[in-house]
Amino acid sequence: MTPHDLIAAFKTVADAPEGVARLRELVLELAVRGRLVPQDPNDEPASVLLDKRTPEPGRTAATRARRRSSDHSTATDFDVPFQLPSSWTWYRLDQIAAYNGRPNRAPGEVAPNTWVLDLEDIEKTTSRLLTRARIDERESKSTKSSFKKGDVLYGKLRPYLDKVLVADEDGVCTTEIVPIVPRPGVDAHYLQLSLKRPDFIENVTRQSYGMKMPRLGTSDAEASHHPIPPLAEQHRIVARVDELMGLLNRLEAAHNASHGTRTAARDAALAALREAADPDQVETAWTRVSERLNDLCLIPEDVPPLRQAVLELAVRNRLVTQDPKDEPESVPTAEGYAPAFSVPPRWQWSSLGRICRFIDYRGRTPTKTSHGTRLITAKNVRMGFLKDDPLEFIDDRAYANWMTRGLLRYGDVLFTTEAPLGNVAQLLTREKIALAQRIITMQPVKEIDPAFLKTALMSPGMQDSIRARATGTTAQGIKAAKLKLIPLPVPPLAEQHRIVARVDELMGLLDRLERHLREARVTQAAFAAAAIHDLDA
Numbered sequence: 047m048t049p050h051d052l053i054a055a056f057k058t059v060a061d062a063p064e065g066v067a068r069l070r071e072l073v074l075e076l077a078v079r080g081r082l083v084p085q086d087p088n089d090e091p092a093s094v095l096l097d098k099r100t101p102e103p104g105r106t107a108a109t110r111a112r113r114r115s116s117d118h119s120t121a122t123d124f125d126v127p128f129q130l131p132s133s134w135t136w137y138r139l140d141q142i143a144a145y146n147g148r149p150n151r152a153p154g155e156v157a158p159n160t161w162v163l164d165l166e167d168i169e170k171t172t173s174r175l176l177t178r179a180r181i182d183e184r185e186s187k188s189t190k191s192s193f194k195k196g197d198v199l200y201g202k203l204r205p206y207l208d209k210v211l212v213a214d215e216d217g218v219c220t221t222e223i224v225p226i227v228p229r230p231g232v233d234a235h236y237l238q239l240s241l242k243r244p245d246f247i248e249n250v251t252r253q254s255y256g257m258k259m260p261r262l263g264t265s266d267a268e269a270s271h272h273p274i275p276p277l278a279e280q281h282r283i284v285a286r287v288d289e290l291m292g293l294l295n296r297l298e299a300a301h302n303a304s305h306g307t308r309t310a311a312r313d314a315a316l317a318a319l320r321e322a323a324d325p326d327q328v329e330t331a332w333t334r335v336s337e338r339l340n341d342l343c344l345i346p347e348d349v350p351p352l353r354q355a356v357l358e359l360a361v362r363n364r365l366v367t368q369d370p371k372d373e374p375e376s377v378p379t380a381e382g383y384a385p386a387f388s389v390p391p392r393w394q395w396s397s398l399g400r401i402c403r404f405i406d407y408r409g410r411t412p413t414k415t416s417h418g419t420r421l422i423t424a425k426n427v428r429m430g431f432l433k434d435d436p437l438e439f440i441d442d443r444a445y446a447n448w449m450t451r452g453l454l455r456y457g458d459v460l461f462t463t464e465a466p467l468g469n470v471a472q473l474l475t476r477e478k479i480a481l482a483q484r485i486i487t488m489q490p491v492k493e494i495d496p497a498f499l500k501t502a503l504m505s506p507g508m509q510d511s512i513r514a515r516a517t518g519t520t521a522q523g524i525k526a527a528k529l530k531l532i533p534l535p536v537p538p539l540a541e542q543h544r545i546v547a548r549v550d551e552l553m554g555l556l557d558r559l560e561r562h563l564r565e566a567r568v569t570q571a572a573f574a575a576a577a578i579h580d581l582d583a
Contacts, residue, residue: 062570066298067171071244073290077283078243078273080131089276092135095142095231124271127245134275139226140268143237147227148192151218156190158182161217163199170207173242181218190218193225196234200224200241202262206251210241222261236280239287240272312342316355328364332552339559346567349560356552357505361535363390365548372538377401377493380533386507389535399530401494402459405452405487406526412444412480419445423482424462427469430504432460445480452487454479457496459488461503464523468512470503472496486526498542501549502534 059065076082126136139145156162160181167177193199193213201209203222212234219225226241228234240246250270254260275283315335322328335342335352343349359365368390380397389395414421418439426433440448456476462469463484473479473487481487490499502508511532516522537545 062567062573066294066301069294070171070291073287073294074239074243077239077287079128080134080273080275080279082286083279083282085131085133085279086276087133089133089278091133092137092231092274092276095135095137095274095277128273130273131275133279134273136271137274138268139270139272142229142232142272142274143198144227144229145264145268146191146224148194148197148225150221151190151192153187153189156181156218161215162186162190163193163211163217163219163223165201165203165207165209165220165222168201168209168211170209173208173210173238175211189221191221191223191225192216192218194227196228198226198228198234198237198241200226200267202267204260205254205262206247208242208247210238212238224267231277232274233277233280233284235284236275237272239284240274246270246272308342308344311338312348312351315342316351319355320358322359322364325364325367328359336555343559343563346560346563349556349563352556353553354506356549356556357501358507360545360549361502361505361507362387363393363535363537366541366544368392368537368541372540375493375536375538377491377536383531383533385533385535387535390537392541393535393537395533396536397531397533398488401534401536402488402490402499402530403452404526404530405454405481405489407448407451407481407483407485409483411482412440412448414438415441415444418442419478419480421480421482422460422473422485424465424469424484427460427462427471427485429469430471430500432471432473440480445478449480452489454481454487455489459490459496459500459503461486461488461529463525463529464518465521467516467522467524468503468509470500472500484523486529493539494536495539495542495546497546498537501546508532508534 059069062068073082124136130136158181162179162181162184164179164184167175167179169176193216195213195215197213199211199213199219201207201222202224209223213225226237228237250262250266251260253266254262274280315331315338319328319331319335322331343352356365372392374392375394377394377396378400380395380400383395383397385395411421411423416439418441421438421440422432423436423438425436454473456473458473460471460473460481463486465484488499490496503512512524512529513522515528515532516524536542
């Protein structure tokens with residue numbers, strides 16, 4: 047694979063989900079399978095590596111002889127994950143390196159200004175060194191593992207984080223980082239690549255023990271197998287990987303810079319939309335956004351901020367023009383609060399408790415059955431709509447005993463009080479429905495369009511008000527009494543209808559845009575997979 051091939055693949059893959067990460071994995075896979083650089087028949091094969099190994103200190107001749115007899119295990123001793131070139135050999139880690147091969151140091155044995163490495167100093171997946179700290183900069187009373195320049199430093203805690211570093215100077219590290227000392231004939235940077243290859247990470251993740259903080263055991267690490275090429279080829283592979291990873295890093299940085307520029311442009315356009323002083327200015331700002339949608343929204347995640355802007359404009363009298371013929375709103379006025387913003391003369395500030403009847407079911411929800419009356423739970427109430435899944439029921443007798451606090455009506459607004467907090471949807475069915483606990487039904491007075499109430503409750507400002515009055519830390523919730531006190535701006539009923547129609551129009555446009563972007567992402571992922579497959583073929 048040439049740099050030109052990688053550039054072509056990057057252009058196809060980079061915007062796909064996890065595209066750059068997949069390219070990095072591909073580079074590693076090609077590297078350890080002997081497909082990144084050509085083999086040289088003049089290279090000394092890796093099979094002679096152990097015969098030339100320096101005797102291990104502290105071992106008797108008899109021990110070395112027994113070790114040597116077990117050293118020459120063949121690839122048939124384990125399940126070979128992939129085939130190697132003829133000059134390569136599979137070796138166990140303990141055959142080619144000393145795992146945890148350096149002595150530990152007590153806190154008082156570490157000299158000042160010594161490099162001290164913690165797991166948090168290494169970036170996951172990329173293995174970039176994020177921080178280089180000295181022992182006198184950190185208060186540490188724990189025993190440390192020592193390491194030398196050229197050792198491979200392997201993070202055995204949560205090995206799926208893929209933290210592997212080659213030391214560029216002597217130092218000490220937490221005992222969750224294992225110093226691996228390569229034996230002669232093994233390039234430390236090549237061993238680092240082998241420890242980062244996807245199939246190795248997958249295997250050691252399965253072998254890790256411990257639920258909350260899984261770690262790799264010493265025996266499993268030492269028994270792991272690694273594809274070793276001739277030493278000269280190891281050097282060539284490391285040089286090519288450095289070249290390609292550097293290229294990917296630069297292209298990724300350029301891609302991220304472009305994304306940042308696009309995000310800034312989108313945010314500026316949304317700010318102009320929110321700051322528009324009247325519906326005419328909103329229309330002008332929206333036209334500008336519409337003309338640039340293809341530039342401002344390239345991924346599905348770009349769409350939600352536009353939805354939030356539309357909802358906020360809806361409750362701030364910016365989406366439609368006021369009509370002097372509309373009858374002024376006559377709902378009860380909320381008292382004892384400071385209005386969040388000024389409203390036109392025909393609008394009026396009220397509160398949820400003054401414009402809605404609340405139906406709140408408390409206690410244990412009846413036992414669910416396989417058929418009967420449809421049961422709506424908090425899981426069904428999504429932001430803006432009711433979801434059919436999960437489809438659950440209670441029997442008719444339970445329904446008669448449970449739904450005694452008021453009958454539901456078509457168009458009622460359903461609100462989740464916790465888990466999740468603040469989701470809002472309308473009941474747009476005339477079939478008999480039962481509600482579980484953690485859902486409040488709001489039945490607005492005749493002067494309120496239920497669809498407008500739903501729109502208002504979904505707006506960022508109202509959601510902020512809801513969260514501000516909620517209690518709890520891990521799982522926030524709100525009581526009906528506090529919910530009733532939340533103020534909201536109420537326009538004339540005719541204007542409510544116009545606002546709802548305009549919101550529906552704009553949300554329909556954004557729904558189609560998001561659907562298109564999601565379909566494009568699927569297509570893009572398919573093209574990316576095909577491009578990677580072609581490179582790996």
